[in-house]
Amino acid sequence: MGYDFPVWAQRALEKVRRGYLWRGQKEAKGGHCLVAWDVVCCPHELGGLGTSxxxxxxxxxxxxxxxxxxxxxxxxxxxxxxxxxxxxxxxxxxxxxxxxxxxxxxxxx
The missing domain is CATH 1.10.10 (Arc Repressor Mutant, subunit A)
Structure with missing residues (x-):
């Protein structure tokens, strides 16, 4: 028995995080996302926002x-x-x- 964070829960949490970042709301659709999420997750030194x-x-x-x-x-x-x-x-x-x-x-x- 493991204690892993389920993939569906990770995706749901990422969705809320993206919505908050792009719109200040729970959800954001594709047109509101101005930068790729991988870039947002990069460290400040590499041009990202440092989001984990x-x-x-x-x-x-x-x-x-x-x-x-x-x-x-x-x-x-x-x-x-x-x-x-x-x-x-x-x-x-x-x-x-x-x-x-x-x-x-x-x-x-």
């Missing part, structure tokens, strides 16, 4: 969860069955390396 992308933020939170499971396995919450998307697992595997050292903290089975 919910999908990317979700991946970041999942990778943070993987990091905490790896670095703090003695915590009670580390055994919760959080389902991490495959893409986030692969990105985490590319970004993090492990050193065996004396083998005291590595499990091989």
């Amino acid at each position: 992308n919910l999908k990317i933020m979700g991946w970041a939170l999942h990778m943070c969860w993987l990091w905490l499971q790896k670095t703090e396995p003695h915590r009670p919450w580390s055994s919760l069955p959080i389902q991490v998307p495959y893409e986030a697992q692969q990105f985490f595997a590319m970004a993090v390396t492990s050193e065996v050292g004396n083998g005291a903290h590595m499990l091989y089975w």
Whole structure:
């Protein structure tokens, strides 16, 4: 059992965010959107408004969860069955390396 934010809920929340940004209302149709949402979600340094992308933020939170499971396995919450998307697992595997050292903290089975 996972604790993921459902895709339909992400889309609904994005719709409300877009409507608020473009019209100050709950909804905005295509003619009111003056800039592509991907550009709006870019950082200020890259010409965007710095609005967070919910999908990317979700991946970041999942990778943070993987990091905490790896670095703090003695915590009670580390055994919760959080389902991490495959893409986030692969990105985490590319970004993090492990050193065996004396083998005291590595499990091989």
